[in-house]
Amino acid sequence: MEWNLEDIENACNKAFKGCLNYLNNDLKNFKSKELSVAFNLGLNKETINASASVDENGKYHVVLENAAVKIVFDFYNRILVNEDFYKIVSGEDKYDREKASKYVDLLTEMTIKNILFHELGHIFNGHVDYIKDIFNKYKQNGEPRYDVTNYTLYEINSHARPYLQPKEWQAIEWNADDFSATKMVGLFTYDSNIDEVLIKNKFHGLLLIVLTLSVMYSLMGMGRKNDSIIDFKNMEHLPKRARVKKYIGVLLAACTKMNEEIKETDILPIEEYVKYSFAIENWANQYVKQYWKRENYSTDNNLEELDEEHENYYLEVELFYYTLLEKLEKYTYFEVYDEETKKVAEEIAIRSFLFKRYGTTEFEYIKFKKK
């Protein structure tokens, strides 16, 4: 079975409509307002790639490369023939061919929605408008090194463009990931979307989100050995292993927040989900070896992305994250800087201050809090 361009277009249009309606329903309740966003299927790239932008007339656009859908669909289509993978996905002991094919469609849809929510996050949380303003000021103050015509936020692993600090780009991407994680939980742990056939219950829905997330990043090269040392502090996105871990953290928090009946103690510690994510990545890496004939993908690669030096740097980005939310207040359609967030921001600022001063956060932080 293979999808042709028409199948891809139909699936994407349907998924995009689903995501946009979901967000507009929220926005209608919050501000009695709806956003119009145009969707287009990209035909230019051969990788998992998407972008969000605002044009000169203030119209919003999202582009998803058709190759992204092809890659993701092909993965699920081939891997769900495997009975062991089917067991991981379904939690069932017996292989069911018909159901396996339904899972191919569901997981492809979830992965696409994950990407689309991220891009829509760039729009609904005001990133594209904020960047447009910054870029226009930057243009007035001198010759831009890059000719950026549509303020696109690319998903490739590229160096940060010069009109924002890399940390701010990374914070923006982080915010779009947070946005996507929250919306995915809203959709796939929501009662009416739990059919009890493919998605057994809320916990299973949560697990499937982690699965699709892990597959997506793995196919984007999370475990690909880098030929040279990556200058991670100057990239536009944080390293993928860090993004996945942060994303899982937000998923778990959102799951208890949005589902009153689920308590924090009902959910496994984050480490268990991270372990699960590595197991899924392993499947994706096997697929890459077999079908892409690439040998340099492994769960043993790029583990430094989760080491202490990196974690300390992420703390600095986290500090930026909260100042960014403050700046986004005037651009965003949803409330991003509410009272609760402000409190977290203060705590993070204290931790960062302590880290700079004492070189540690935890111990001193506890002492600080006790006083």
Ligand SMILES: [Zn+2]
């Ligand atoms: Zn992005």
